[in-house]
Every structure is written in structure tokens, then in C-alpha cells.
Amino acid sequence: MHVCSIVGARPQFIKAAVVSRKLRTVADETLVHTGQHYDEALSDVFFDELDIPEPEFNLGVESDTHGRQTAKMVAAIEPVIEETDPDAILLYGDTNSTLAGAIVGSKREVAVAHVEAGLRSNNRSMPEEINRVLTDHASDLCFAPSRDAIENLTAEGITDGVFWTGDVMYDAILDARDRSVAQSTILDDLGLAEGEFILATVHRASNADARANLAAILDGLAAAPLPVVFPAHPRTVDRLQEYGLWERATGELEVIDPQGYLDFVRLLDAAERVATDSGGVQKEAFFLETRCVTLREETEWVETVDCGWNRLVGPERSSIREAVSADWQPESTPRPYGDGLAGQRIISLLQQRLADSEPDERL
Ligand code: UD1
Ligand code: UDP
Numbered sequence: 091m092h093v094c095s096i097v098g099a100r101p102q103f104i105k106a107a108v109v110s111r112k113l114r115t116v117a118d119e120t121l122v123h124t125g126q127h128y129d130e131a132l133s134d135v136f137f138d139e140l141d142i143p144e145p146e147f148n149l150g151v152e153s154d155t156h157g158r159q160t161a162k163m164v165a166a167i168e169p170v171i172e173e174t175d176p177d178a179i180l181l182y183g184d185t186n187s188t189l190a191g192a193i194v195g196s197k198r199e200v201a202v203a204h205v206e207a208g209l210r211s212n213n214r215s216m217p218e219e220i221n222r223v224l225t226d227h228a229s230d231l232c233f234a235p236s237r238d239a240i241e242n243l244t245a246e247g248i249t250d251g252v253f254w255t256g257d258v259m260y261d262a263i264l265d266a267r268d269r270s271v272a273q274s275t276i277l278d279d280l281g282l283a284e285g286e287f288i289l290a291t292v293h294r295a296s297n298a299d300a301r302a303n304l305a306a307i308l309d310g311l312a313a314a315p316l317p318v319v320f321p322a323h324p325r326t327v328d329r330l331q332e333y334g335l336w337e338r339a340t341g342e343l344e345v346i347d348p349q350g351y352l353d354f355v356r357l358l359d360a361a362e363r364v365a366t367d368s369g370g371v372q373k374e375a376f377f378l379e380t381r382c383v384t385l386r387e388e389t390e391w392v393e394t395v396d397c398g399w400n401r402l403v404g405p406e407r408s409s410i411r412e413a414v415s416a417d418w419q420p421e422s423t424p425r426p427y428g429d430g431l432a433g434q435r436i437i438s439l440l441q442q443r444l445a446d447s448e449p450d451e452r453l
Contacts, residue, residue, distance in 0.1 A: 091117040091444045094176035094200075096167065098126030098151075098187030100136065101259075101370045104351055105182040105205060107140035108258040108265075108433040114143065116437065120174045124163045124187040125150040129324060131348040139350050146174075156186060156217055163190030171198050177444045178203050180436075181225060182258075184218035184369075192228040201444065205258060205436060207232030208239025208248075209369075209390035217295060218369075222390075231443060233436050236426050238392060251443075255435040256428015259370055263377045264430045266355045274356035276349065280319065284360045288316050288414055289380075290343070293323035294367035296405075297385060301333040303405035307385055308335060310403075310410025312342035316362055318414075319344045321354065365414055372400055379423065383413040393426040 093113060097106045106121070113119050123145035127133045136142065149166040151159060163186065171179070171194055179195040181188045182205045195202035207226050211219050226232055226248055234240045235257035243252050277284065290311055297303045304326075311318045320343040322330075330336045339345055349357065358364060358374055363381040366372060372391050375382035382400040394400035398420035403409040 091178075091441060092120070092174070092176045093117055093178050093180050093203075093440060094120045094122060094171060094174060095180040095182075096122045096124065096187060096191035097145075097182060098124035098163070099183075099185045100127055100132050100348075101368075102182045102185065102187065103133065103136035103142060104140065104262050104370070105258045107136070107142045108261045109180070109205070109436055110143055111141065112433055113437050113440075116441065119143070120147070120170070120176060121145040122167065122170055122191075123148045124166070124190065125152050126159070126163075126185060126187045128152055129348075131350075132324070135350040139352060160186045160190050160193075163187060164193050167191060167194045168198065171195070171200060176200060178231075178440060180205065180440070181229075182206060184209070184221045184225070186217075186221065188225050189221040192225040196228040201230040202228055203231035203233065203436075203440060204229040205233045205255075206235055206239075207252070208234040208236075208241075208243040210242045211386075211388045211390045213388050215296070231439065233432075233439065235428065235432065236393060238426070253435075253439050255439070256430070256432035257373065258432045258436070259373055260377055260427045261430050261433050262351075263355065263374055266352060267359060267378065270352040270356040270359065274353045276353040276356050277360055280344070280346070282317075282319065282357075282360070285362050286316060287344075287361060288314050288318045288363055288365060289357050289361040290318050290320045290365040291323065291368050291371055292320075292326050292366070292385060294386065297367050298323070298326045298329045300405075301329075301335075304329060304333060305335060306405045306407045307410060308339055308342065309407040311365060311414065312338075313407075313411040314365075314414040317344055318342075318365075319346060319357060319361075321346050321349045321357075323348060363414065365410065373427065376400065377427075381418070381420065383410065385410065393424065397422045397424050399423070 178201040365383040
């Protein structure tokens with residue numbers, strides 16, 4: 091079996107880390123990095139820290155408008171598929187790199203397998219939502235992290251090749267949590283005490299690219315009763331500067347560079363709560379039992395909201411202030427995202443689908 095895995099953005103490196111190393115013990119893998127994220131702090135650090143195999147191809151596409159970026163990726167991925175002739179293309183999540191891989195796979199009639207299939211925010215103005223829908227509809231194998239995700243696929247008529255696997259980010263965090271406690275010095279480095287700070291991240295287009303929303307988020311976070319540590323995505327740094335909000339951000343918040351995975355997990359684990367518009371961080375907060383304030387009006391990770399670990403607040407000053415200050419508590423701690431074996435399940439399912447052989451005993 092030969093699988094071509096396509097990654098390009100920070101969360102995809104973390105997800106691929108769970109699958110790639112194990113996959114290579116039973117199959118051939120060609121790892122392709124589209125180059126969507128290229129800063130050291132958004133890319134190389136994860137390959138080093140998580141021992142992800144060196145990509146066989148780096149397409150160097152970098153930042154551009156969505157259409158051009160996706161088109162450049164499609165044009166660069168196709169010859170790789172032609173040259174390496176894989177049995178399947180393995181895709182993660184909902185970025186433009188995901189969509190580009192799905193387009194090439196379906197055009198070249200290579201089986202497309204999608205990890206994190208079936209998630210829906212039901213907000214079509216979100217670029218990621220379009221990427222999710224199109225990728226799922228172009229996929230031969232949909233690996234769903236939750237039962238809800240399967241229902242979403244069923245509602246869109248996607249029923250063949252759909253499998254519940256659990257969530258690879260749960261696998262990742264189970265591995266990283268203890269390692270981060272043992273290895274990370276970030277709390278000491280920043281002079282932070284456990285439970286005495288709030289962590290915040292913002293990078294979603296609807297927040298970062300709208301001055302009023304970014305300003306409201308800054309206002310809301312600045313009103314928090316604890317110091318706010320803010321590892322800033324480069325997109326958000328650019329916008330804060332462009333909108334004349336940089337001085338205010340650095341005055342009110344502890345703005346730091348994007349962190350490596352172990353340091354970030356340590357911060358998230360130790361934070362009193364987190365405020366974020368990230369998809370992955372909402373889930374990781376839930377896994378680590380850190381309360382989460384999601385700076386969006388909807389989420390695709392609905393289970394985290396239903397049980398009360400996650401509160402949705404739009405980019406509105408007073409609701410953010412209330413959510414980061416009030417002492418609200420979760421109602422229950424279910425485990426809707428599997429058992430930490432999602433990566434192994436994905437590999438077994440790929441084997442079953444692509445080869446006549448039984449799943450490898452080593453898994
Ligand atoms: C992308 C994904 C988003 C994902 C996020 C993970 C899409 C549509 N968006 O958003 O789903 O949640 O990655 O972090 O695929 N930039 C740098 N250095 C880099 C990368 C980007 O400075 O290494 C800056 C550039 O100014 C760029 C901007 O960030 O224009 C946005 O980058 P882009 O990859 O388009 O989107 P993200 O916001 O990172
Ligand atoms: N993350 C990280 N360092 C940071 C911020 C986030 O390692 O400074 C990790 C985080 O633990 C999670 C992933 O990046 O695993 C989430 O990525 P991001 O928020 O960029 O994207 P999304 O999940 O929203 O697509």
C-alpha cells in the first residue's frame with residue numbers, strides 16, 4: 091500500500107504526526123508539504139518536536155488569495171501524484187491544502203481519504219466550511235471523529251466509505267500531555283503560575299480581518315481578571331499592526347510568539363481558562379479539562395458546548411468579558427472523540443480498503 095499524505099498548516103502537522111510514523115511501519119508513505127505555513131514557528135518546529143518524517147516534497151506555495159493559493163497547490167500536487175502513483179491520498183482537516191489534495195485525487199481517480207470528515211459549523215461564510223463540504227463530497231473514505239460527524243455526512247447523502255475512527259487530536263494530546271509537563275519550561279520562562287493566567291489565540295479570518303471584531307476581542311480580553319497570554323498568529327500580528335491596535339494589544343496582553351506544541355499544550359493545561367477561535371484548541375481544552383471561551387458564534391465541535399466545557403461568544407466586548415470572568419462550570423465530561431486509537435483505526439481501514447490483505451497484526 092502506498093499513501094500520499096498532504097499537509098500544509100500547523101494543525102495538520104500535529105494530526106499527521108499521529109498517523110505518519112505508524113503508517114510507515116506497514117506501508118509506503120509519500121509526505122507532501124504544500125508550504126501553506128512556512129514560518130519556522132508554524133511549521134519546522136512541529137516536524138522537529140513531533141518527529142514527523144521529513145516531507146518528500148515541499149511545494150513552497152506560501153500565502154496568497156484563497157483561489158490562487160488553492161490553484162497553485164492543485165497545479166503543484168498533480169505532478170507529484172503522477173510521479174509517485176499512490177493508492178490513496180490522505181488529507182486532514184479543512185484548510186486550502188486539504189481541498190487542493192481532494193481536487194487532485196478526484197480528478198486523477200486516486201482514492202481520497204479524509205481525516206476529520208463530517209464536521210460542520212453550518213456557516214458557509216467560513217472558508218473552512220466550504221473546504222470541509224467539498225472535501226467530504228470528493229472523498230472515497232471519510233474518517234469521522236464523532237457520531238455527530240457521521241450524522242452530518244448522512245444528512246448530505248454521504249454514506250459509503252464513512253467510518254467512525256475517533257479524533258486523532260485526542261491521540262496526540264494523550265501522548266503530549268505528560269511529555270509537556272516533563273519537558274516544557276514555558277511556565278517558568280514566562281513567570282506564570284498554574285491556574286493564574288488565561289490563554290488566548292485568535293486567527294480566524296472573520297475575527298482577524300475585521301477591525302471592529304479584533305478591537306472588541308481585545309477589549310473583552312483586556313477586561314479579564316487574570317493576565318492574558320496571547321501567542322499571536324502572524325496573520326493576527328499583521329492585522330493588529332495594520333489596524334493600529336498593536337500598541338494596545340501588547341500593552342494589555344502578554345503577546346508572545348506562536349509556540350511549539352509541547353509548550354502550547356503546557357500553557358493550555360495550566361491556564362485557568364482559554365479564549366480562542368481555533369478549532370483544535372477548543373478540543374484540546376476539552377481533553378485537558380480547561381474551560382474554553384470560543385470567540386465565534388458557532389462551532390463544529392458541538393459536543394464540547396453541549397456538556398458545558400465550551401461557551402460560544404461572538405466578537406462582542408461585554409459577552410467576552412463575562413465569559414472570561416464569571417465562574418461558570420461544565421456539567422459533565424463525556425468522551426465523544428474516541429479512545430486515543432484513532433490513528434491506528436485509520437491505518438487499518440486504509441489497509442482493508444486498499445489491499446486484499448487483512449489489517450496488519452502489528453497495529
Ligand atoms: C490557515 C487555515 C485555517 C487554519 C489555520 C491554522 C485556510 C483557509 N485556513 O489559516 O483553517 O485554522 O491555517 O493555523 O486554509 N502567514 C505567515 N507565515 C506563515 C503562514 C501564514 O506570516 O507561515 C501569514 C500570511 O500573512 C498569510 C496569513 O498569515 O497571508 C494567513 O495564512 P493562511 O495560511 O492563508 O491562513 P491561516 O490564517 O494561517
Ligand atoms: N498550537 C501550537 N502553538 C500555538 C498555537 C496553537 O502548537 O501557539 C497548536 C494547538 O495545540 C493545536 C493547533 O496548533 O493543536 C491548532 O492550530 P490552529 O489554532 O492554528 O488551527 P485550527 O485548529 O483552528 O485549524
